Amino acid sequence: MSRYPAKVSLREVGPRDGLQNEAPVPTADKIALLDALGQTGVRRIEAVSFVHPRAIPQMADAEEVWAGAKRNADVAYSALVPNARGAERALAAGFTELEVVVSASDTHNRKNINRSTEESLDGIAELIGTVHGAGGTVEVIVSTSFGCPYEGEVATSRVVSVVDRAAAAGADRIAFGDTTGMGTPTRVTALVDAVRSRHAELPLLLHFHNTRGTALANVLAALQLGVTEFDASVGGLGGCPYAPGASGNLASEELVHMLEDMGIDTGVDLDALVDAARLAERIVGRELPSAVLRAGPRTRRAVLG
Protein backbone atom coordinates (compact mmCIF):
# COMPACT_ATOMS: atom_id res chain seq x y z
CA MET A 1 0.00 0.00 0.00
CA SER A 2 3.01 2.29 0.23
CA ARG A 3 3.41 2.79 -3.47
CA TYR A 4 2.62 6.48 -2.94
CA PRO A 5 4.49 8.99 -0.77
CA ALA A 6 2.75 10.06 2.45
CA LYS A 7 3.23 13.76 1.75
CA VAL A 8 3.57 16.03 -1.24
CA SER A 9 4.96 19.54 -1.32
CA LEU A 10 2.92 21.71 -3.66
CA ARG A 11 4.38 24.95 -4.94
CA GLU A 12 1.68 27.43 -5.90
CA VAL A 13 2.75 29.29 -9.07
CA GLY A 14 -0.40 31.27 -9.86
CA PRO A 15 0.90 34.68 -8.75
CA ARG A 16 3.92 34.46 -11.06
CA ASP A 17 3.61 31.82 -13.76
CA GLY A 18 -0.16 32.19 -13.85
CA LEU A 19 -0.47 35.97 -13.96
CA GLN A 20 2.53 36.31 -16.28
CA ASN A 21 0.51 34.46 -18.93
CA GLU A 22 -2.66 36.53 -18.47
CA ALA A 23 -3.42 40.13 -19.46
CA PRO A 24 -1.80 42.56 -16.96
CA VAL A 25 -3.74 43.11 -13.72
CA PRO A 26 -3.43 45.84 -11.05
CA THR A 27 -0.75 45.59 -8.36
CA ALA A 28 -3.38 45.50 -5.60
CA ASP A 29 -4.99 42.43 -7.16
CA LYS A 30 -1.67 40.62 -7.29
CA ILE A 31 -1.12 41.39 -3.62
CA ALA A 32 -4.64 40.21 -2.73
CA LEU A 33 -4.06 36.91 -4.52
CA LEU A 34 -0.70 36.38 -2.82
CA ASP A 35 -2.26 37.13 0.56
CA ALA A 36 -5.18 34.75 -0.04
CA LEU A 37 -2.88 31.95 -1.15
CA GLY A 38 -0.64 32.48 1.85
CA GLN A 39 -3.58 31.49 4.07
CA THR A 40 -4.49 28.23 2.30
CA GLY A 41 -1.91 26.05 4.02
CA VAL A 42 0.31 25.88 0.94
CA ARG A 43 3.94 26.12 2.06
CA ARG A 44 5.63 27.29 -1.13
CA ILE A 45 4.61 30.11 -3.44
CA GLU A 46 6.30 31.42 -6.57
CA ALA A 47 5.57 35.08 -5.90
CA VAL A 48 6.95 37.23 -8.71
CA SER A 49 9.57 37.38 -11.44
CA PHE A 50 12.19 40.08 -11.86
CA VAL A 51 12.18 40.40 -15.61
CA HIS A 52 12.59 43.49 -17.74
CA PRO A 53 9.28 45.38 -17.81
CA ARG A 54 9.49 45.82 -21.58
CA ALA A 55 9.84 42.07 -22.02
CA ILE A 56 7.08 41.13 -19.58
CA PRO A 57 4.87 44.06 -18.55
CA GLN A 58 2.76 41.71 -16.39
CA MET A 59 5.60 41.61 -13.83
CA ALA A 60 6.82 45.23 -14.05
CA ASP A 61 5.66 45.88 -10.49
CA ALA A 62 7.43 42.91 -8.86
CA GLU A 63 9.05 45.02 -6.12
CA GLU A 64 5.76 46.75 -5.25
CA VAL A 65 3.85 43.47 -5.18
CA TRP A 66 6.39 41.87 -2.91
CA ALA A 67 6.64 44.92 -0.65
CA GLY A 68 2.86 45.03 -0.29
CA ALA A 69 2.24 41.35 0.41
CA LYS A 70 1.42 40.12 3.92
CA ARG A 71 4.03 37.42 4.00
CA ASN A 72 3.22 34.29 5.94
CA ALA A 73 6.28 33.20 7.93
CA ASP A 74 5.36 29.55 7.32
CA VAL A 75 5.52 29.97 3.55
CA ALA A 76 8.69 29.82 1.43
CA TYR A 77 8.34 32.41 -1.34
CA SER A 78 10.45 32.20 -4.48
CA ALA A 79 11.14 34.47 -7.42
CA LEU A 80 11.99 33.78 -11.03
CA VAL A 81 14.93 35.67 -12.52
CA PRO A 82 16.05 35.74 -16.15
CA ASN A 83 19.66 36.86 -15.61
CA ALA A 84 22.20 38.47 -13.27
CA ARG A 85 20.35 41.80 -13.24
CA GLY A 86 17.13 40.04 -12.21
CA ALA A 87 19.00 38.10 -9.54
CA GLU A 88 20.35 41.35 -8.12
CA ARG A 89 16.82 42.76 -7.93
CA ALA A 90 15.46 39.58 -6.33
CA LEU A 91 18.22 39.46 -3.71
CA ALA A 92 17.82 43.19 -3.01
CA ALA A 93 14.09 42.61 -2.46
CA GLY A 94 14.92 39.96 0.11
CA PHE A 95 14.33 36.74 -1.82
CA THR A 96 16.68 33.85 -1.07
CA GLU A 97 15.01 31.18 -3.24
CA LEU A 98 15.59 32.00 -6.89
CA GLU A 99 14.61 30.18 -10.07
CA VAL A 100 16.07 30.36 -13.53
CA VAL A 101 14.79 28.80 -16.74
CA VAL A 102 16.58 27.12 -19.59
CA SER A 103 14.95 25.20 -22.39
CA ALA A 104 16.12 21.72 -23.29
CA SER A 105 15.08 22.56 -26.84
CA ASP A 106 17.58 24.83 -28.52
CA THR A 107 14.94 26.21 -30.90
CA HIS A 108 12.63 27.06 -27.99
CA ASN A 109 15.48 28.68 -26.05
CA ARG A 110 16.54 30.81 -29.02
CA LYS A 111 12.95 31.78 -29.74
CA ASN A 112 12.48 32.92 -26.15
CA ILE A 113 15.76 34.69 -25.39
CA ASN A 114 17.79 34.57 -28.60
CA ARG A 115 20.53 32.41 -27.08
CA SER A 116 21.40 28.77 -27.47
CA THR A 117 20.73 26.36 -24.62
CA GLU A 118 24.48 26.08 -24.04
CA GLU A 119 24.88 29.87 -23.84
CA SER A 120 22.04 30.01 -21.31
CA LEU A 121 23.71 27.31 -19.25
CA ASP A 122 26.95 29.36 -19.23
CA GLY A 123 25.03 32.31 -17.84
CA ILE A 124 23.24 30.13 -15.30
CA ALA A 125 26.54 28.73 -13.99
CA GLU A 126 27.76 32.27 -13.37
CA LEU A 127 24.45 33.31 -11.79
CA ILE A 128 24.48 30.32 -9.42
CA GLY A 129 27.91 31.42 -8.18
CA THR A 130 26.66 34.95 -7.52
CA VAL A 131 23.49 33.83 -5.73
CA HIS A 132 25.30 31.25 -3.62
CA GLY A 133 27.77 33.96 -2.69
CA ALA A 134 24.86 36.04 -1.41
CA GLY A 135 23.48 33.12 0.61
CA GLY A 136 20.65 32.21 -1.77
CA THR A 137 19.64 29.05 -3.64
CA VAL A 138 18.95 28.52 -7.32
CA GLU A 139 16.49 26.11 -8.87
CA VAL A 140 17.07 25.42 -12.54
CA ILE A 141 13.82 24.91 -14.44
CA VAL A 142 14.32 22.88 -17.60
CA SER A 143 11.48 23.79 -19.90
CA THR A 144 10.24 21.70 -22.85
CA SER A 145 11.45 18.64 -20.92
CA PHE A 146 8.72 16.44 -22.39
CA GLY A 147 8.53 17.92 -25.87
CA CYS A 148 8.94 21.18 -27.75
CA PRO A 149 6.22 22.97 -29.69
CA TYR A 150 8.77 23.75 -32.44
CA GLU A 151 11.09 20.75 -32.50
CA GLY A 152 8.61 18.12 -31.41
CA GLU A 153 10.45 15.32 -29.63
CA VAL A 154 13.08 16.28 -27.05
CA ALA A 155 15.26 13.27 -26.31
CA THR A 156 15.61 12.19 -22.69
CA SER A 157 19.39 12.17 -23.24
CA ARG A 158 19.21 15.83 -24.22
CA VAL A 159 17.32 16.77 -21.03
CA VAL A 160 19.74 14.71 -18.96
CA SER A 161 22.71 16.54 -20.48
CA VAL A 162 21.15 19.87 -19.47
CA VAL A 163 20.69 18.53 -15.93
CA ASP A 164 24.31 17.36 -15.91
CA ARG A 165 25.52 20.87 -16.63
CA ALA A 166 23.14 22.51 -14.16
CA ALA A 167 24.14 20.03 -11.44
CA ALA A 168 27.84 20.59 -12.14
CA ALA A 169 27.24 24.34 -11.78
CA GLY A 170 25.73 23.78 -8.32
CA ALA A 171 21.97 23.94 -8.97
CA ASP A 172 20.09 23.40 -5.71
CA ARG A 173 17.07 21.84 -7.40
CA ILE A 174 16.00 20.76 -10.87
CA ALA A 175 12.48 21.32 -12.13
CA PHE A 176 11.15 19.75 -15.32
CA GLY A 177 8.63 21.92 -17.10
CA ASP A 178 6.12 20.37 -19.49
CA THR A 179 5.84 23.72 -21.22
CA THR A 180 3.07 22.90 -23.67
CA GLY A 181 1.54 19.81 -22.11
CA MET A 182 3.31 17.23 -24.27
CA GLY A 183 4.11 14.86 -21.42
CA THR A 184 2.51 11.47 -20.89
CA PRO A 185 3.14 8.97 -18.09
CA THR A 186 5.72 6.82 -19.91
CA ARG A 187 7.74 9.95 -20.75
CA VAL A 188 7.62 11.03 -17.10
CA THR A 189 8.80 7.63 -15.92
CA ALA A 190 11.63 7.53 -18.46
CA LEU A 191 12.94 11.00 -17.64
CA VAL A 192 12.68 10.71 -13.86
CA ASP A 193 14.38 7.30 -13.93
CA ALA A 194 17.18 8.60 -16.16
CA VAL A 195 17.88 11.64 -14.00
CA ARG A 196 17.62 9.78 -10.70
CA SER A 197 20.15 7.22 -11.87
CA ARG A 198 22.72 9.99 -12.39
CA HIS A 199 21.73 12.54 -9.75
CA ALA A 200 20.11 10.57 -6.96
CA GLU A 201 20.46 13.33 -4.38
CA LEU A 202 19.40 16.31 -6.49
CA PRO A 203 15.96 17.58 -5.41
CA LEU A 204 13.48 17.21 -8.25
CA LEU A 205 10.27 19.14 -8.90
CA LEU A 206 7.78 18.53 -11.72
CA HIS A 207 5.73 21.20 -13.41
CA PHE A 208 2.93 19.83 -15.58
CA HIS A 209 0.56 21.54 -17.94
CA ASN A 210 -2.90 20.15 -18.53
CA THR A 211 -2.99 21.28 -22.16
CA ARG A 212 -3.90 17.79 -23.34
CA GLY A 213 -5.50 16.48 -20.15
CA THR A 214 -2.56 14.39 -18.96
CA ALA A 215 -1.33 16.43 -15.99
CA LEU A 216 -2.78 14.31 -13.17
CA ALA A 217 -1.85 11.06 -14.92
CA ASN A 218 1.70 12.41 -15.14
CA VAL A 219 1.60 13.29 -11.44
CA LEU A 220 0.48 9.73 -10.68
CA ALA A 221 3.39 8.24 -12.64
CA ALA A 222 5.82 10.54 -10.80
CA LEU A 223 4.34 9.75 -7.38
CA GLN A 224 4.96 6.07 -8.07
CA LEU A 225 8.66 6.92 -8.47
CA GLY A 226 8.64 8.79 -5.16
CA VAL A 227 8.60 12.33 -6.56
CA THR A 228 7.08 14.63 -3.90
CA GLU A 229 7.44 18.15 -5.31
CA PHE A 230 4.96 19.55 -7.82
CA ASP A 231 4.01 22.94 -9.19
CA ALA A 232 0.38 23.88 -9.71
CA SER A 233 -1.49 27.11 -10.34
CA VAL A 234 -4.60 28.32 -8.52
CA GLY A 235 -7.63 27.85 -10.75
CA GLY A 236 -5.34 26.74 -13.56
CA LEU A 237 -4.32 30.40 -13.97
CA GLY A 238 -2.08 30.98 -16.99
CA GLY A 239 -3.10 29.82 -20.45
CA CYS A 240 -1.02 28.03 -23.03
CA PRO A 241 0.83 30.66 -25.11
CA TYR A 242 1.06 28.29 -28.08
CA ALA A 243 -2.60 27.26 -28.27
CA PRO A 244 -5.07 30.12 -27.77
CA GLY A 245 -7.98 29.02 -25.62
CA ALA A 246 -6.21 25.91 -24.37
CA SER A 247 -5.34 25.17 -20.74
CA GLY A 248 -1.87 25.66 -19.36
CA ASN A 249 -0.87 25.02 -15.78
CA LEU A 250 -2.36 22.16 -13.81
CA ALA A 251 -4.94 23.65 -11.43
CA SER A 252 -3.88 23.51 -7.78
CA GLU A 253 -7.38 22.46 -6.67
CA GLU A 254 -7.30 19.46 -9.00
CA LEU A 255 -3.93 18.37 -7.62
CA VAL A 256 -4.87 18.86 -3.97
CA HIS A 257 -8.26 17.21 -4.47
CA MET A 258 -6.80 14.05 -6.01
CA LEU A 259 -3.87 13.75 -3.62
CA GLU A 260 -5.90 14.29 -0.47
CA ASP A 261 -8.48 11.72 -1.59
CA MET A 262 -5.61 9.28 -2.13
CA GLY A 263 -4.50 9.86 1.45
CA ILE A 264 -1.48 11.94 0.45
CA ASP A 265 -1.05 14.93 2.72
CA THR A 266 -0.60 18.32 1.01
CA GLY A 267 -1.26 20.50 4.05
CA VAL A 268 -3.62 22.58 1.91
CA ASP A 269 -7.19 23.52 2.91
CA LEU A 270 -9.11 22.77 -0.30
CA ASP A 271 -12.01 25.09 0.57
CA ALA A 272 -9.63 28.00 1.13
CA LEU A 273 -7.88 27.16 -2.12
CA VAL A 274 -11.19 27.13 -4.02
CA ASP A 275 -11.95 30.56 -2.53
CA ALA A 276 -8.57 31.79 -3.78
CA ALA A 277 -9.37 30.35 -7.23
CA ARG A 278 -12.65 32.31 -7.26
CA LEU A 279 -10.66 35.44 -6.41
CA ALA A 280 -8.27 34.64 -9.28
CA GLU A 281 -11.27 34.37 -11.63
CA ARG A 282 -12.52 37.79 -10.54
CA ILE A 283 -9.05 39.27 -10.99
CA VAL A 284 -8.53 38.04 -14.55
CA GLY A 285 -12.20 38.40 -15.46
CA ARG A 286 -12.58 35.05 -17.16
CA GLU A 287 -13.61 31.53 -16.27
CA LEU A 288 -10.57 29.49 -15.26
CA PRO A 289 -10.22 25.87 -16.40
CA SER A 290 -10.02 24.17 -12.98
CA ALA A 291 -12.45 21.24 -12.99
CA VAL A 292 -12.70 21.16 -9.19
CA LEU A 293 -13.53 24.85 -9.19
CA ARG A 294 -16.44 24.12 -11.59
CA ALA A 295 -17.79 20.93 -10.06
CA GLY A 296 -16.76 21.33 -6.43
CA PRO A 297 -14.81 18.69 -4.51
CA ARG A 298 -16.12 15.11 -4.47
CA THR A 299 -17.41 15.75 -0.96
CA ARG A 300 -19.99 18.15 -2.42
CA ARG A 301 -23.48 16.65 -2.29
CA ALA A 302 -26.25 16.99 -4.86
CA VAL A 303 -29.63 18.01 -3.49
CA LEU A 304 -32.39 15.39 -3.52
CA GLY A 305 -35.75 16.59 -4.68
Place this chain on the structure above:
Amino acid sequence: MSRYPAKVSLREVGPRDGLQNEAPVPTADKIALLDALGQTGVRRIEAVSFVHPRAIPQMADAEEVWAGAKRNADVAYSALVPNARGAERALAAGFTELEVVVSASDTHNRKNINRSTEESLDGIAELIGTVHGAGGTVEVIVSTSFGCPYEGEVATSRVVSVVDRAAAAGADRIAFGDTTGMGTPTRVTALVDAVRSRHAELPLLLHFHNTRGTALANVLAALQLGVTEFDASVGGLGGCPYAPGASGNLASEELVHMLEDMGIDTGVDLDALVDAARLAERIVGRELPSAVLRAGPRTRRAVLG
Protein backbone atom coordinates in the same frame (compact mmCIF):
# COMPACT_ATOMS: atom_id res chain seq x y z
CA MET B 1 8.58 -2.12 -19.41
CA SER B 2 5.49 -4.31 -19.72
CA ARG B 3 3.57 -2.66 -16.93
CA TYR B 4 1.00 -1.49 -19.49
CA PRO B 5 -1.12 -3.60 -21.82
CA ALA B 6 -0.17 -3.56 -25.51
CA LYS B 7 -3.71 -2.82 -26.65
CA VAL B 8 -6.80 -1.10 -25.32
CA SER B 9 -10.36 -1.47 -26.54
CA LEU B 10 -12.12 1.89 -26.50
CA ARG B 11 -15.90 2.01 -26.62
CA GLU B 12 -17.16 5.28 -28.03
CA VAL B 13 -20.27 6.39 -26.09
CA GLY B 14 -20.84 9.86 -27.56
CA PRO B 15 -23.87 8.94 -29.71
CA ARG B 16 -25.77 7.53 -26.73
CA ASP B 17 -24.37 8.59 -23.36
CA GLY B 18 -23.11 11.86 -24.79
CA LEU B 19 -26.18 12.99 -26.71
CA GLN B 20 -28.54 11.72 -24.00
CA ASN B 21 -27.05 14.35 -21.69
CA GLU B 22 -27.27 17.21 -24.18
CA ALA B 23 -30.30 19.12 -25.47
CA PRO B 24 -32.15 17.04 -28.12
CA VAL B 25 -30.67 17.15 -31.63
CA PRO B 26 -32.16 16.14 -35.02
CA THR B 27 -32.16 12.51 -36.09
CA ALA B 28 -30.01 13.28 -39.13
CA ASP B 29 -27.29 14.75 -36.92
CA LYS B 30 -27.23 11.64 -34.76
CA ILE B 31 -26.85 9.50 -37.86
CA ALA B 32 -24.07 11.73 -39.18
CA LEU B 33 -22.16 11.44 -35.90
CA LEU B 34 -22.56 7.65 -35.81
CA ASP B 35 -21.34 7.43 -39.40
CA ALA B 36 -18.32 9.65 -38.74
CA LEU B 37 -17.35 7.69 -35.63
CA GLY B 38 -17.70 4.42 -37.52
CA GLN B 39 -14.85 5.54 -39.79
CA THR B 40 -12.36 6.49 -37.05
CA GLY B 41 -11.03 3.00 -36.43
CA VAL B 42 -12.89 2.66 -33.13
CA ARG B 43 -14.24 -0.90 -32.90
CA ARG B 44 -17.06 -0.46 -30.38
CA ILE B 45 -19.79 2.18 -30.33
CA GLU B 46 -22.68 2.61 -27.92
CA ALA B 47 -25.19 3.70 -30.54
CA VAL B 48 -28.56 4.42 -28.91
CA SER B 49 -30.75 3.64 -25.94
CA PHE B 50 -34.25 2.23 -26.06
CA VAL B 51 -35.83 4.19 -23.25
CA HIS B 52 -39.32 5.60 -22.98
CA PRO B 53 -39.50 8.81 -25.04
CA ARG B 54 -41.27 10.64 -22.20
CA ALA B 55 -38.42 9.77 -19.84
CA ILE B 56 -35.61 10.63 -22.25
CA PRO B 57 -36.78 12.59 -25.30
CA GLN B 58 -33.18 12.76 -26.57
CA MET B 59 -33.40 9.07 -27.56
CA ALA B 60 -37.04 8.95 -28.78
CA ASP B 61 -35.86 8.26 -32.34
CA ALA B 62 -33.57 5.32 -31.50
CA GLU B 63 -35.07 3.05 -34.18
CA GLU B 64 -34.82 5.73 -36.89
CA VAL B 65 -31.23 6.60 -35.96
CA TRP B 66 -30.20 2.98 -36.06
CA ALA B 67 -32.07 2.28 -39.31
CA GLY B 68 -30.42 5.29 -40.94
CA ALA B 69 -26.83 4.66 -39.86
CA LYS B 70 -24.23 3.30 -42.30
CA ARG B 71 -23.07 0.50 -40.08
CA ASN B 72 -19.42 -0.48 -40.34
CA ALA B 73 -19.15 -4.27 -40.31
CA ASP B 74 -15.90 -4.00 -38.30
CA VAL B 75 -17.63 -2.14 -35.46
CA ALA B 76 -19.59 -3.75 -32.63
CA TYR B 77 -22.57 -1.51 -31.87
CA SER B 78 -24.38 -1.74 -28.53
CA ALA B 79 -27.59 -0.33 -27.10
CA LEU B 80 -28.63 0.63 -23.60
CA VAL B 81 -31.97 -0.68 -22.36
CA PRO B 82 -33.76 0.23 -19.14
CA ASN B 83 -36.04 -2.82 -18.90
CA ALA B 84 -37.67 -5.78 -20.68
CA ARG B 85 -39.64 -3.50 -23.02
CA GLY B 86 -36.44 -1.71 -24.03
CA ALA B 87 -34.68 -5.04 -24.54
CA GLU B 88 -37.50 -6.17 -26.85
CA ARG B 89 -37.10 -3.01 -28.91
CA ALA B 90 -33.31 -3.38 -29.06
CA LEU B 91 -33.48 -7.04 -30.11
CA ALA B 92 -36.17 -6.24 -32.67
CA ALA B 93 -33.92 -3.52 -34.09
CA GLY B 94 -31.16 -6.09 -34.53
CA PHE B 95 -28.89 -5.33 -31.58
CA THR B 96 -27.23 -8.30 -29.89
CA GLU B 97 -25.03 -6.39 -27.40
CA LEU B 98 -27.23 -4.85 -24.74
CA GLU B 99 -26.38 -2.82 -21.65
CA VAL B 100 -28.37 -2.26 -18.48
CA VAL B 101 -27.62 0.10 -15.61
CA VAL B 102 -27.97 -0.33 -11.88
CA SER B 103 -26.65 2.03 -9.27
CA ALA B 104 -24.53 0.75 -6.39
CA SER B 105 -26.03 3.60 -4.37
CA ASP B 106 -29.57 2.84 -3.31
CA THR B 107 -30.42 6.54 -3.05
CA HIS B 108 -29.16 7.19 -6.57
CA ASN B 109 -31.06 4.19 -7.94
CA ARG B 110 -34.31 5.26 -6.28
CA LYS B 111 -33.85 8.82 -7.47
CA ASN B 112 -33.35 7.64 -11.06
CA ILE B 113 -35.96 4.92 -11.40
CA ASN B 114 -37.83 4.79 -8.11
CA ARG B 115 -36.68 1.29 -7.26
CA SER B 116 -34.13 -0.05 -4.81
CA THR B 117 -30.84 -1.43 -6.09
CA GLU B 118 -32.01 -4.92 -5.11
CA GLU B 119 -35.28 -4.54 -7.04
CA SER B 120 -33.30 -3.40 -10.09
CA LEU B 121 -31.05 -6.44 -9.78
CA ASP B 122 -34.13 -8.70 -9.70
CA GLY B 123 -35.30 -7.15 -12.97
CA ILE B 124 -31.83 -7.41 -14.50
CA ALA B 125 -31.61 -11.12 -13.70
CA GLU B 126 -34.87 -11.70 -15.55
CA LEU B 127 -33.78 -9.50 -18.46
CA ILE B 128 -30.48 -11.36 -18.83
CA GLY B 129 -32.42 -14.61 -19.17
CA THR B 130 -34.61 -13.15 -21.91
CA VAL B 131 -31.71 -11.64 -23.84
CA HIS B 132 -29.58 -14.77 -23.59
CA GLY B 133 -32.58 -16.72 -24.85
CA ALA B 134 -32.63 -14.47 -27.91
CA GLY B 135 -28.90 -14.97 -28.49
CA GLY B 136 -27.78 -11.61 -27.14
CA THR B 137 -25.35 -10.52 -24.42
CA VAL B 138 -25.89 -8.20 -21.48
CA GLU B 139 -23.37 -5.88 -19.90
CA VAL B 140 -24.31 -4.67 -16.43
CA ILE B 141 -23.16 -1.10 -15.81
CA VAL B 142 -22.78 -0.37 -12.10
CA SER B 143 -23.13 3.37 -11.73
CA THR B 144 -21.87 5.44 -8.75
CA SER B 145 -19.15 2.79 -8.34
CA PHE B 146 -16.66 5.34 -7.01
CA GLY B 147 -19.02 7.59 -5.08
CA CYS B 148 -22.59 8.89 -5.09
CA PRO B 149 -23.60 12.54 -5.39
CA TYR B 150 -26.30 11.96 -2.73
CA GLU B 151 -24.80 9.40 -0.36
CA GLY B 152 -21.14 10.35 -0.77
CA GLU B 153 -18.97 7.31 -0.13
CA VAL B 154 -20.01 4.03 -1.72
CA ALA B 155 -18.15 1.17 -0.04
CA THR B 156 -16.14 -1.18 -2.24
CA SER B 157 -17.93 -4.06 -0.50
CA ARG B 158 -21.26 -2.63 -1.63
CA VAL B 159 -20.14 -2.46 -5.27
CA VAL B 160 -18.72 -5.97 -5.03
CA SER B 161 -22.04 -7.30 -3.73
CA VAL B 162 -23.82 -5.78 -6.74
CA VAL B 163 -21.27 -7.46 -9.02
CA ASP B 164 -21.82 -10.76 -7.20
CA ARG B 165 -25.52 -10.66 -7.99
CA ALA B 166 -25.02 -9.55 -11.59
CA ALA B 167 -22.44 -12.29 -12.14
CA ALA B 168 -24.73 -14.91 -10.59
CA ALA B 169 -27.46 -13.78 -12.98
CA GLY B 170 -25.16 -14.38 -15.94
CA ALA B 171 -23.92 -10.88 -16.82
CA ASP B 172 -21.53 -11.07 -19.76
CA ARG B 173 -19.53 -8.05 -18.71
CA ILE B 174 -19.38 -5.62 -15.78
CA ALA B 175 -18.78 -1.91 -16.28
CA PHE B 176 -18.02 0.46 -13.43
CA GLY B 177 -19.38 3.94 -14.00
CA ASP B 178 -17.86 6.91 -12.19
CA THR B 179 -21.13 8.74 -12.61
CA THR B 180 -20.12 12.12 -11.22
CA GLY B 181 -16.34 11.94 -11.40
CA MET B 182 -15.69 11.00 -7.79
CA GLY B 183 -13.04 8.38 -8.60
CA THR B 184 -9.36 8.72 -7.84
CA PRO B 185 -6.56 6.23 -8.58
CA THR B 186 -6.49 4.54 -5.18
CA ARG B 187 -10.26 3.93 -5.38
CA VAL B 188 -9.85 2.44 -8.84
CA THR B 189 -7.08 0.12 -7.66
CA ALA B 190 -9.09 -0.99 -4.62
CA LEU B 191 -12.27 -1.75 -6.56
CA VAL B 192 -10.60 -3.50 -9.51
CA ASP B 193 -8.50 -5.62 -7.13
CA ALA B 194 -11.54 -6.55 -5.06
CA VAL B 195 -13.64 -7.58 -8.05
CA ARG B 196 -10.82 -9.42 -9.81
CA SER B 197 -10.16 -11.51 -6.72
CA ARG B 198 -13.75 -12.80 -6.82
CA HIS B 199 -14.55 -12.74 -10.54
CA ALA B 200 -11.24 -13.22 -12.30
CA GLU B 201 -12.80 -14.22 -15.62
CA LEU B 202 -15.58 -11.63 -15.82
CA PRO B 203 -14.80 -9.02 -18.50
CA LEU B 204 -14.42 -5.58 -16.93
CA LEU B 205 -14.91 -2.17 -18.51
CA LEU B 206 -14.31 1.19 -16.83
CA HIS B 207 -16.27 4.35 -17.56
CA PHE B 208 -14.68 7.48 -16.11
CA HIS B 209 -15.93 11.03 -15.93
CA ASN B 210 -13.50 13.92 -15.98
CA THR B 211 -15.67 16.08 -13.72
CA ARG B 212 -12.77 16.66 -11.33
CA GLY B 213 -9.88 16.13 -13.74
CA THR B 214 -8.96 12.62 -12.60
CA ALA B 215 -10.17 10.52 -15.55
CA LEU B 216 -6.82 9.86 -17.22
CA ALA B 217 -5.09 9.27 -13.87
CA ASN B 218 -7.80 6.70 -13.15
CA VAL B 219 -7.22 5.11 -16.54
CA LEU B 220 -3.51 4.89 -15.75
CA ALA B 221 -4.17 3.13 -12.44
CA ALA B 222 -6.49 0.67 -14.20
CA LEU B 223 -4.01 0.00 -17.03
CA GLN B 224 -1.44 -0.95 -14.41
CA LEU B 225 -3.86 -3.67 -13.24
CA GLY B 226 -4.27 -4.92 -16.79
CA VAL B 227 -7.69 -3.41 -17.51
CA THR B 228 -8.04 -2.99 -21.28
CA GLU B 229 -11.63 -1.82 -21.83
CA PHE B 230 -12.62 1.82 -21.40
CA ASP B 231 -15.53 4.03 -22.37
CA ALA B 232 -14.95 7.53 -23.68
CA SER B 233 -17.09 10.11 -25.46
CA VAL B 234 -16.14 12.04 -28.58
CA GLY B 235 -15.23 15.61 -27.64
CA GLY B 236 -16.25 14.86 -24.06
CA LEU B 237 -19.88 15.02 -25.23
CA GLY B 238 -22.37 14.79 -22.34
CA GLY B 239 -22.17 17.14 -19.39
CA CYS B 240 -22.44 16.32 -15.73
CA PRO B 241 -26.14 16.38 -14.77
CA TYR B 242 -25.28 17.17 -11.14
CA ALA B 243 -22.95 20.11 -11.73
CA PRO B 244 -24.11 22.52 -14.45
CA GLY B 245 -21.22 23.66 -16.60
CA ALA B 246 -18.94 20.87 -15.39
CA SER B 247 -17.45 18.18 -17.59
CA GLY B 248 -18.85 14.68 -17.72
CA ASN B 249 -17.48 11.88 -19.89
CA LEU B 250 -13.78 11.52 -20.52
CA ALA B 251 -13.09 12.80 -24.04
CA SER B 252 -12.17 10.04 -26.49
CA GLU B 253 -9.43 12.18 -28.06
CA GLU B 254 -7.75 12.64 -24.67
CA LEU B 255 -7.78 8.89 -24.04
CA VAL B 256 -6.54 7.94 -27.51
CA HIS B 257 -3.89 10.69 -27.45
CA MET B 258 -2.40 9.56 -24.14
CA LEU B 259 -2.57 5.84 -24.86
CA GLU B 260 -1.07 6.07 -28.33
CA ASP B 261 1.79 8.22 -27.05
CA MET B 262 2.43 5.58 -24.39
CA GLY B 263 2.73 2.97 -27.13
CA ILE B 264 -0.65 1.40 -26.34
CA ASP B 265 -2.54 0.55 -29.50
CA THR B 266 -6.16 1.75 -29.70
CA GLY B 267 -6.66 1.25 -33.43
CA VAL B 268 -8.14 4.74 -33.61
CA ASP B 269 -7.06 7.41 -36.10
CA LEU B 270 -6.74 10.47 -33.86
CA ASP B 271 -7.14 12.97 -36.71
CA ALA B 272 -10.38 11.33 -37.80
CA LEU B 273 -11.55 11.32 -34.20
CA VAL B 274 -10.78 15.04 -33.82
CA ASP B 275 -12.80 15.66 -37.00
CA ALA B 276 -15.71 13.74 -35.46
CA ALA B 277 -15.37 15.84 -32.28
CA ARG B 278 -15.62 19.01 -34.38
CA LEU B 279 -18.78 17.59 -35.94
CA ALA B 280 -20.12 16.87 -32.45
CA GLU B 281 -19.45 20.50 -31.50
CA ARG B 282 -21.39 21.73 -34.50
CA ILE B 283 -24.26 19.38 -33.69
CA VAL B 284 -24.69 20.48 -30.08
CA GLY B 285 -23.73 24.09 -30.81
CA ARG B 286 -21.36 24.53 -27.91
CA GLU B 287 -17.68 24.17 -27.20
CA LEU B 288 -16.92 20.70 -25.91
CA PRO B 289 -14.43 20.20 -23.07
CA SER B 290 -11.91 17.95 -24.84
CA ALA B 291 -8.42 19.35 -24.21
CA VAL B 292 -6.95 17.62 -27.25
CA LEU B 293 -9.69 19.12 -29.40
CA ARG B 294 -8.68 22.60 -28.14
CA ALA B 295 -4.90 22.26 -28.22
CA GLY B 296 -4.41 19.65 -30.92
CA PRO B 297 -2.36 16.50 -30.44
CA ARG B 298 1.20 16.80 -29.12
CA THR B 299 2.43 16.26 -32.68
CA ARG B 300 1.02 19.67 -33.64
CA ARG B 301 3.81 22.19 -34.20
CA ALA B 302 3.80 25.88 -33.31
CA VAL B 303 4.86 28.20 -36.10
CA LEU B 304 8.20 29.97 -35.71
CA GLY B 305 8.21 33.64 -36.59
